[in-house]
Amino acid sequence: xxxxxxxxxxxxxxxxxxxxxxxxxxxxxxxxxxxxxxxxxxxxxxxxxxxxxxxxxxxxxxxxxxxxxxxxxxxxxxxxxxxxxxxxxxxxxxxxxxxxxxxxxxxxxxx
Amino acid sequence: xxxxxxxxxxxxxxxxxxxxxxxxxxxxxxxxxxxxxxxxxxxxxxxxxxxxxxxxxxxxxxxxxxxxxxxxxxxxxxxxxxxxxxxxxxxxxxxxxxxxxxxxxxxxxxxxx
Numbered sequence: 001x002x003x004x005x006x007x008x009x010x011x012x013x014x015x016x017x018x019x020x021x022x023x024x025x026x027x028x029x030x031x032x033x034x035x036x037x038x039x040x041x042x043x044x045x046x047x048x049x050x051x052x053x054x055x056x057x058x059x060x061x062x063x064x065x066x067x068x069x070x071x072x073x074x075x076x077x078x079x080x081x082x083x084x085x086x087x088x089x090x091x092x093x094x095x096x097x098x099x100x101x102x103x104x105x106x107x108x109x110x111x
Numbered sequence: 112x113x114x115x116x117x118x119x120x121x122x123x124x125x126x127x128x129x130x131x132x133x134x135x136x137x138x139x140x141x142x143x144x145x146x147x148x149x150x151x152x153x154x155x156x157x158x159x160x161x162x163x164x165x166x167x168x169x170x171x172x173x174x175x176x177x178x179x180x181x182x183x184x185x186x187x188x189x190x191x192x193x194x195x196x197x198x199x200x201x202x203x204x205x206x207x208x209x210x211x212x213x214x215x216x217x218x219x220x221x222x223x224x
Binding site for chain 2 (some may be wrong): 034041042103104
Protein backbone atom coordinates (compact mmCIF):
# COMPACT_ATOMS: atom_id res chain seq x y z
CA UNK A 1 0.00 0.00 0.00
CA UNK A 2 0.88 3.67 -0.19
CA UNK A 3 2.90 5.39 2.46
CA UNK A 4 5.06 8.44 2.81
CA UNK A 5 8.70 7.75 3.48
CA UNK A 6 12.12 7.19 2.00
CA UNK A 7 11.36 3.76 0.57
CA UNK A 8 8.51 3.04 -1.76
CA UNK A 9 6.35 0.03 -1.08
CA UNK A 10 7.06 -2.62 -3.67
CA UNK A 11 5.02 -5.31 -5.32
CA UNK A 12 6.55 -8.05 -7.39
CA UNK A 13 4.33 -10.27 -9.54
CA UNK A 14 4.80 -12.93 -12.16
CA UNK A 15 3.94 -12.07 -15.72
CA UNK A 16 0.36 -13.07 -16.39
CA UNK A 17 -0.77 -12.82 -12.77
CA UNK A 18 -3.12 -10.16 -11.50
CA UNK A 19 -1.77 -7.22 -9.50
CA UNK A 20 -3.49 -5.29 -6.75
CA UNK A 21 -2.07 -1.97 -5.62
CA UNK A 22 -3.58 -0.23 -2.63
CA UNK A 23 -3.90 3.35 -1.51
CA UNK A 24 -5.24 4.85 1.70
CA UNK A 25 -6.48 8.40 1.27
CA UNK A 26 -6.84 11.01 3.93
CA UNK A 27 -9.80 13.26 3.20
CA UNK A 28 -13.24 11.77 3.63
CA UNK A 29 -14.65 14.69 1.63
CA UNK A 30 -12.53 13.93 -1.44
CA UNK A 31 -14.72 13.79 -4.49
CA UNK A 32 -12.56 12.35 -7.21
CA UNK A 33 -9.68 9.90 -7.38
CA UNK A 34 -7.11 9.14 -10.03
CA UNK A 35 -4.52 6.43 -10.52
CA UNK A 36 -1.31 7.37 -12.30
CA UNK A 37 1.48 5.26 -13.74
CA UNK A 38 5.01 6.63 -13.79
CA UNK A 39 7.65 4.83 -15.79
CA UNK A 40 11.31 5.46 -15.19
CA UNK A 41 12.39 8.80 -16.62
CA UNK A 42 8.89 9.88 -17.53
CA UNK A 43 6.12 12.00 -16.11
CA UNK A 44 3.04 10.48 -14.45
CA UNK A 45 0.45 9.17 -16.88
CA UNK A 46 -3.29 8.92 -16.23
CA UNK A 47 -4.61 5.38 -15.98
CA UNK A 48 -8.11 5.50 -14.62
CA UNK A 49 -10.30 7.65 -12.41
CA UNK A 50 -13.36 7.25 -10.24
CA UNK A 51 -15.87 9.62 -8.68
CA UNK A 52 -16.87 9.32 -5.05
CA UNK A 53 -20.41 8.29 -5.99
CA UNK A 54 -19.06 5.07 -7.51
CA UNK A 55 -17.41 2.07 -5.91
CA UNK A 56 -16.00 0.40 -9.00
CA UNK A 57 -14.87 1.39 -12.44
CA UNK A 58 -13.32 -0.74 -15.13
CA UNK A 59 -10.97 0.09 -17.94
CA UNK A 60 -8.90 -1.97 -20.28
CA UNK A 61 -7.21 -4.56 -18.02
CA UNK A 62 -7.55 -2.21 -15.04
CA UNK A 63 -10.20 -1.86 -12.37
CA UNK A 64 -10.37 0.70 -9.62
CA UNK A 65 -12.26 -0.04 -6.42
CA UNK A 66 -13.26 2.63 -3.93
CA UNK A 67 -14.23 1.92 -0.33
CA UNK A 68 -15.28 5.20 1.21
CA UNK A 69 -16.04 3.62 4.56
CA UNK A 70 -12.36 2.90 5.21
CA UNK A 71 -10.98 5.53 2.78
CA UNK A 72 -9.30 2.95 0.63
CA UNK A 73 -8.65 2.82 -3.07
CA UNK A 74 -7.22 -0.06 -5.04
CA UNK A 75 -6.00 -0.61 -8.57
CA UNK A 76 -6.27 -4.05 -10.06
CA UNK A 77 -4.29 -4.93 -13.15
CA UNK A 78 -5.32 -8.10 -14.93
CA UNK A 79 -2.80 -10.34 -16.66
CA UNK A 80 0.13 -8.16 -15.68
CA UNK A 81 2.70 -7.62 -18.42
CA UNK A 82 6.36 -6.51 -18.30
CA UNK A 83 5.29 -3.14 -19.68
CA UNK A 84 3.23 -2.62 -16.54
CA UNK A 85 6.40 -2.31 -14.46
CA UNK A 86 6.36 1.21 -13.07
CA UNK A 87 5.53 3.27 -9.99
CA UNK A 88 1.78 3.62 -9.45
CA UNK A 89 0.30 6.30 -7.26
CA UNK A 90 -3.11 7.56 -6.40
CA UNK A 91 -4.36 11.12 -6.19
CA UNK A 92 -7.38 12.49 -4.39
CA UNK A 93 -9.18 15.70 -5.27
CA UNK A 94 -11.12 17.49 -2.58
CA UNK A 95 -14.25 19.56 -2.92
CA UNK A 96 -12.13 22.73 -3.01
CA UNK A 97 -10.29 21.21 -5.96
CA UNK A 98 -6.96 20.57 -4.24
CA UNK A 99 -5.06 17.46 -5.27
CA UNK A 100 -3.00 15.30 -2.97
CA UNK A 101 -0.76 12.50 -4.20
CA UNK A 102 0.33 9.31 -2.55
CA UNK A 103 4.00 8.37 -2.52
CA UNK A 104 3.53 5.44 -4.86
CA UNK A 105 4.06 1.70 -5.10
CA UNK A 106 6.73 0.20 -7.32
CA UNK A 107 5.40 -2.71 -9.38
CA UNK A 108 7.93 -5.14 -10.80
CA UNK A 109 6.79 -7.79 -13.24
CA UNK A 110 8.93 -10.90 -13.44
CA UNK A 111 9.06 -12.72 -16.77
CA UNK B 112 4.49 15.68 -30.42
CA UNK B 113 4.20 15.89 -26.65
CA UNK B 114 1.35 17.95 -25.27
CA UNK B 115 3.37 19.20 -22.29
CA UNK B 116 7.06 19.90 -22.75
CA UNK B 117 9.69 20.93 -20.24
CA UNK B 118 13.13 22.43 -20.73
CA UNK B 119 15.77 21.62 -19.77
CA UNK B 120 15.34 17.90 -19.10
CA UNK B 121 18.43 17.79 -16.93
CA UNK B 122 20.38 20.53 -15.20
CA UNK B 123 23.29 20.60 -12.81
CA UNK B 124 23.99 23.89 -11.10
CA UNK B 125 25.79 25.32 -8.10
CA UNK B 126 24.48 26.73 -4.86
CA UNK B 127 23.42 30.36 -5.21
CA UNK B 128 22.79 30.28 -8.95
CA UNK B 129 19.52 31.43 -10.48
CA UNK B 130 17.74 28.74 -12.44
CA UNK B 131 14.66 28.85 -14.64
CA UNK B 132 12.68 25.80 -15.68
CA UNK B 133 10.26 26.23 -18.53
CA UNK B 134 7.02 24.52 -19.39
CA UNK B 135 4.92 24.76 -22.53
CA UNK B 136 1.63 23.08 -23.38
CA UNK B 137 -0.40 22.63 -26.52
CA UNK B 138 -3.53 21.30 -24.84
CA UNK B 139 -5.17 24.70 -24.54
CA UNK B 140 -5.68 24.21 -20.81
CA UNK B 141 -6.09 27.19 -18.51
CA UNK B 142 -4.65 25.52 -15.42
CA UNK B 143 -0.94 24.87 -15.02
CA UNK B 144 1.02 23.47 -12.09
CA UNK B 145 4.57 22.96 -10.89
CA UNK B 146 5.41 20.01 -8.64
CA UNK B 147 8.58 18.56 -7.21
CA UNK B 148 9.11 14.87 -6.63
CA UNK B 149 11.62 13.50 -4.16
CA UNK B 150 12.56 9.83 -3.71
CA UNK B 151 9.95 8.02 -1.65
CA UNK B 152 7.65 11.03 -1.47
CA UNK B 153 4.57 11.94 -3.42
CA UNK B 154 4.34 14.90 -5.73
CA UNK B 155 4.30 18.17 -3.82
CA UNK B 156 2.73 21.28 -5.26
CA UNK B 157 4.96 24.35 -5.56
CA UNK B 158 2.80 26.84 -7.46
CA UNK B 159 -0.26 26.77 -9.65
CA UNK B 160 -2.01 29.11 -12.03
CA UNK B 161 -5.64 29.06 -13.13
CA UNK B 162 -5.12 31.57 -15.91
CA UNK B 163 -2.60 34.14 -17.10
CA UNK B 164 -3.44 36.64 -14.36
CA UNK B 165 -3.75 34.12 -11.57
CA UNK B 166 -0.82 32.75 -9.54
CA UNK B 167 -1.19 30.78 -6.32
CA UNK B 168 1.26 29.34 -3.84
CA UNK B 169 1.22 25.65 -3.25
CA UNK B 170 2.38 23.51 -0.39
CA UNK B 171 6.10 24.29 -0.73
CA UNK B 172 6.52 27.66 -2.48
CA UNK B 173 9.39 29.04 -0.37
CA UNK B 174 12.52 29.52 -2.45
CA UNK B 175 10.60 29.41 -5.74
CA UNK B 176 8.83 31.90 -7.97
CA UNK B 177 6.78 31.48 -11.14
CA UNK B 178 5.72 33.42 -14.18
CA UNK B 179 2.73 32.72 -16.43
CA UNK B 180 3.86 34.38 -19.62
CA UNK B 181 0.94 33.13 -21.69
CA UNK B 182 -1.79 30.52 -21.47
CA UNK B 183 0.63 28.00 -22.88
CA UNK B 184 3.72 28.89 -20.84
CA UNK B 185 4.47 28.62 -17.14
CA UNK B 186 8.03 28.95 -15.86
CA UNK B 187 9.49 28.11 -12.47
CA UNK B 188 12.48 30.00 -11.06
CA UNK B 189 14.86 29.26 -8.26
CA UNK B 190 16.32 32.66 -7.41
CA UNK B 191 19.21 31.26 -5.41
CA UNK B 192 19.42 27.50 -5.69
CA UNK B 193 20.28 25.39 -2.64
CA UNK B 194 21.19 21.69 -2.44
CA UNK B 195 17.87 20.63 -0.89
CA UNK B 196 16.15 21.83 -4.07
CA UNK B 197 17.73 18.90 -5.85
CA UNK B 198 14.70 16.99 -7.13
CA UNK B 199 12.64 16.00 -10.12
CA UNK B 200 10.35 18.83 -11.20
CA UNK B 201 7.13 18.28 -13.11
CA UNK B 202 4.86 20.68 -14.89
CA UNK B 203 1.22 19.69 -15.37
CA UNK B 204 -1.87 21.10 -17.02
CA UNK B 205 -5.55 20.60 -16.37
CA UNK B 206 -8.62 21.69 -18.28
CA UNK B 207 -10.84 22.83 -15.45
CA UNK B 208 -12.43 21.75 -12.24
CA UNK B 209 -13.80 18.51 -10.91
CA UNK B 210 -13.37 15.38 -12.94
CA UNK B 211 -10.48 16.47 -15.08
CA UNK B 212 -7.17 14.73 -14.96
CA UNK B 213 -3.82 16.44 -15.05
CA UNK B 214 -1.41 15.93 -17.90
CA UNK B 215 2.22 15.89 -16.89
CA UNK B 216 5.36 16.87 -18.70
CA UNK B 217 8.37 14.54 -18.85
CA UNK B 218 10.09 16.20 -15.90
CA UNK B 219 13.28 18.15 -15.28
CA UNK B 220 15.97 16.57 -13.15
CA UNK B 221 17.71 19.35 -11.23
CA UNK B 222 20.86 18.83 -9.20
CA UNK B 223 22.18 21.62 -7.02
CA UNK B 224 25.75 21.11 -5.90
